[in-house]
Amino acid sequence: MHLRIYRFNPDTDTQPRMQDYDITPEASDKKLLDVLVRLKSVDDSLSFRRSCREGICGSDAMNINGRNGLACLQSLDELKQPVVLRPLPGFPVIRDLIVDMTLFFAHYHSIKPYLINPESPPERERLQTPEQRERLNGLYECILCACCSAFCPSFWWNPDKFIGPAGLLQAYRFIADSRDTATAERLDYLDDVYRLYRCRTIMNCTEVCPKGLSPSHAIEQIRLALLKQSS
Amino acid sequence: MRTPSSTPLKFLNLWQIRFPIGAIASIAHRVSGVLLLIALPLLASVLARSLQSPAEFDALRAAAASTSGTLILALATWALAHHVLAGIRHLLMDIGIGSGLAQARRSARAALIAAPIIALYVLVRGLW
Amino acid sequence: MVRLFSGQRAWVAQRFTAVMLLAAVLAGVAWLLLGEPLDYARWRALVTTPVGAVLTVLVFAMLAVHGWVGARDIVLDYVQPRGLRLALLGAILLILAATLIRVVLVLATHGAT
Ligand code: HEM
Ligand code: HEM
Ligand code: SF4
Ligand code: SF4
Ligand code: FES
Numbered sequence: 001m002h003l004r005i006y007r008f009n010p011d012t013d014t015q016p017r018m019q020d021y022d023i024t025p026e027a028s029d030k031k032l033l034d035v036l037v038r039l040k041s042v043d044d045s046l047s048f049r050r051s052c053r054e055g056i057c058g059s060d061a062m063n064i065n066g067r068n069g070l071a072c073l074q075s076l077d078e079l080k081q082p083v084v085l086r087p088l089p090g091f092p093v094i095r096d097l098i099v100d101m102t103l104f105f106a107h108y109h110s111i112k113p114y115l116i117n118p119e120s121p122p123e124r125e126r127l128q129t130p131e132q133r134e135r136l137n138g139l140y141e142c143i144l145c146a147c148c149s150a151f152c153p154s155f156w157w158n159p160d161k162f163i164g165p166a167g168l169l170q171a172y173r174f175i176a177d178s179r180d181t182a183t184a185e186r187l188d189y190l191d192d193v194y195r196l197y198r199c200r201t202i203m204n205c206t207e208v209c210p211k212g213l214s215p216s217h218a219i220e221q222i223r224l225a226l227l228k229q230s231s
Numbered sequence: 232m233r234t235p236s237s238t239p240l241k242f243l244n245l246w247q248i249r250f251p252i253g254a255i256a257s258i259a260h261r262v263s264g265v266l267l268l269i270a271l272p273l274l275a276s277v278l279a280r281s282l283q284s285p286a287e288f289d290a291l292r293a294a295a296a297s298t299s300g301t302l303i304l305a306l307a308t309w310a311l312a313h314h315v316l317a318g319i320r321h322l323l324m325d326i327g328i329g330s331g332l333a334q335a336r337r338s339a340r341a342a343l344i345a346a347p348i349i350a351l352y353v354l355v356r357g358l359w
Numbered sequence: 360m361v362r363l364f365s366g367q368r369a370w371v372a373q374r375f376t377a378v379m380l381l382a383a384v385l386a387g388v389a390w391l392l393l394g395e396p397l398d399y400a401r402w403r404a405l406v407t408t409p410v411g412a413v414l415t416v417l418v419f420a421m422l423a424v425h426g427w428v429g430a431r432d433i434v435l436d437y438v439q440p441r442g443l444r445l446a447l448l449g450a451i452l453l454i455l456a457a458t459l460i461r462v463v464l465v466l467a468t469h470g471a472t
Contacts, residue, residue, distance in 0.1 A: 006242060016240065063242070066249030089248055092239035100239070153254070156243060157436040191366040193435065200257060200432075201324055206332050207251040220330055226367050261433065268426050275419070275458045279465045281402060288399040315384055318377055325374065 001025055001035065001076075005046065006086040007096055016093070018084075025076060032079065033060055033071040047096040055210060058145030061088055062097050068147040070210045088150035090159060104146050107163045111171040111189070116182035132178035139173035139218065141211050142166065148205035148215050154198040161194035165205035165215030168196065172218035175225060187226050196222060256339035259346075260317040263310035270307055296357060305354040313346035369428045376425035383418045403469075412466040419462045423455045430455075 001023055008016035023042070025035050033053055040046050050060040053072045060071040063086040065079065091099035117126070149155045149164035163171070171190060174180050190196040196219070205215040250258075281288050294300045320338045324330040329338055395401065406415050430451045438444045 008240065016242070063248070066247060084247075086242045086247065088242075090241055090243050092241055151248075153257075154436065193366050193369065197366050197370050198432075198436070200261075201321060201330075202257040203253040203332065203335055204251060206335075207253065214332065217330060220325065220327060223325065223367075223370065224327075227371070230367065264426075264429050265433065268430055271422060271426060272454060272458045275461045275465070278406070278415075278462060281399075282407065282465065282469045285399040288402065311384065315381060319381065322374060322377060322381075 002082040003035070003039070004082045004084045005039075005096070007046075008093055009045070010095060020082070030076060031072050032064065032074040032076060032083070035076065036060075036071055047098050049098055056143060058143035061145040061147045061150070061210075063087065063089055063150075068151045068208045070145060070147065073210050088146060090156040091146070091150055099150075101146060103159055104149060104164070104166070105144075107149075107167040108144060108170060111163065111167055111174070111186070112182070113170050113174065115174065115177060115180050116185075117179055118181065126179040128178050135176045135178075136173060138213055139169060139176060142169055142173070142213055143211060144170075145210060147208045147210055151204045151208045152199075153202060153204065154200060158194060158198055162198035163190075163195045165199070165219065168199070168222060169213060169215040169218040172222050175222065183225075184229065187222070187229050190222060191226055196226075252336050252343070253339045256317055256320075256343050259313055259343065260321075263314040263317075263346075266307070266310040267314060270310075301354060301357065305350045308353040309346050309350035312349040313342060316342040316345055369431070372424055373428040376421045376428075379421045380418070380425060383421070406466065407469050415466060416459075416463055419459055423459045427452065427455055 003021045003023070004018045005021060006016055007013075007019045021039055021043070023035060023039055025038070029035055029038065031053075033050055036046075036048055037050070040048075048060060048062065048071070050072065051057040052059075055070055055073045058070070061068060062071060064071070064074055065084050068088060071085075085097060087093050087097050087099045091101070091104070094100050144166060146166060148169075149166045152165050154162050155164040168190075171186060175183050175186050180186075199216075199219050201216055201220070203216045206213075206217070209215065277291060281291055295304060317339075320329070320335075320342055324335065329335060390405070391397065405411050431448060434444055434447050434451070438447055
């Protein structure tokens with residue numbers, strides 16, 4: 001198996017370079033991450049993040065053959081060779097495939113990713129009808145891997161001001177939650193040329209989400225909720 | 232070694248990124264929008280000249296029928312056709328019609344294919 | 360910074376003018392394809408009657424608003440230096456306004472005769 005991997009060591013390099021690797025996967029290697037882990041045992045200078053190896057932690061997002069995805073969910077038999085791996089586009093590179101997620105998480109925190117409800121909680125829990133719970137499907141599953149935001153052209157141009165598809169999907173997760181009472185404030189915060197309205201419905205986000213979610217649909221719902229609020 | 236104060240290194244070489252069909256329809260919508268924007272002051276000029284006299288009107292028509300005129304008109308037709316088709320797509324998707332990934336891919340492809348065909352028609356037939 | 364059209368208002372204006380322009384484009388294409396062959400008299404009759412002139416000005420006004428929101432979005436995406444950005448936005452605004460004024464003047468002078 002032939003791979004070309006983006007290499008950059010901040011201590012020694014001024015420019016990134018592409019390094020070729022040839023490796024024979026073992027029969028037990030099913031996903032791209034398995035091969036990367038094997039590569040690292042040969043060349044321990046190769047750096048990438050991973051943890052759960054099953055699409056839950058969101059740490060091994062990278063650009064695989066020109067598209068963002070999770071190495072741990074990428075089947076080897078679906079990959080064209082050479083397998084070209086680069087860091088998430090538009091994010092500051094720390095080393096090799098590791099990028100700086102500071103800004104990404106700052107956007108996430110800016111949308112107040114927790115339930116806001118000043119009423120005193122009931123004895124046991126805040127109940128939801130099955131229909132109310134149903135509205136959170138397709139939203140709560142987001143693992144904040146940043147595949148979407150790092151594939152969004154609008155996020156590339158304004159990464160400091162546009163919240164990006166991941167943050168907006170999370171924002172809608174709380175707007176849609178029947179137990180949250182801060183919908184109006186949340187919408188007011190989002191009504192901004194940059195925060196929400198940089199999105200041009202390109203749908204690159206939905207194209208690459210490894211969890212099959214649709215941030216563009218969440219954004220569409222936020223815009224419609226804003227429309228309803230102001231009319 | 233890079234000093235920490237220099238602008239951070241990023242990978243953002245657009246030629247090395249594989250764009251989905253929706254992104255291509257989208258950038259074409261933007262390019263066509265800019266072309267139409269550039270055409271706007273020219274359109275006002277054409278309007279002014281066309282009303283001056285029958286002779287000016289016919290001169291404009293002759294210019295439009297010339298080779299370069301036809302090419303410019305064909306380009307403008309592509310721009311308008313793509314922009315309108317992709318625009319209708321956007322307006323429908325805004326209210327939740329066809330905003331699923333599979334349908335959005337199909338409508339993006341349809342707009343990208345239909346607009347050049349309409350432009351080709353104008354190139355071959357002329358507008359009137 | 361530039362709040363001439365902000366957030367939702369710009370987005371709604373863009374969609375509203377898009378729908379209006381769609382109607383205008385469809386009407387224009389139908390007029391070209393279905394009517395008699397285009398000539399000076401027919402053209403003049405279309406744009407210089409009071410109703411035609413008002414509609415033409417309205418279409419150009421829609422174009423100016425729609426084009427402004429679109430151009431502003433493009434500048435906000437690709438042009439980050441503040442001075443250059445303001446200069447570009449100013450130039451675009453000026454050109455659009457001048458175009459609109461020109462159309463009004465042209466139709467006012469020709470409509471009178
Ligand atoms: C001494 C016993 C146990 C220890 C030390 C232990 C430890 C852990 C740890 C560290 C995690 C990961 C937590 C996280 O991802 O945040 C976990 C997850 C989990 N454990 Fe255990 N566990 C124990 C017993 C059990 C038992 C008895 C069951 C089932 C009957 C169980 C079911 C689960 C499940 C379903 C998860 C996944 C939760 C999730 O998806 O977030 N565990 N456990
Ligand atoms: C004929 C003159 C027109 C001009 C000069 C024009 C110009 C523009 C420009 C410059 C943009 C910004 C593109 C971008 O942000 O990428 C835009 C966006 C848009 N236009 Fe037009 N346009 C015209 C006609 C139309 C028509 C007839 C429609 C209706 C179908 C339409 C629908 C749209 C829509 C929906 C958007 C927003 C798309 C988005 O969110 O990215 N336009 N237009
Ligand atoms: S929406 Fe999908 S791609 Fe985006 S961060 Fe969440 S899981 Fe990752
Ligand atoms: S739909 Fe919006 S958020 Fe998603 S990639 Fe496109 S511009 Fe970005
Ligand atoms: S390693 Fe956790 S998502 Fe891939």
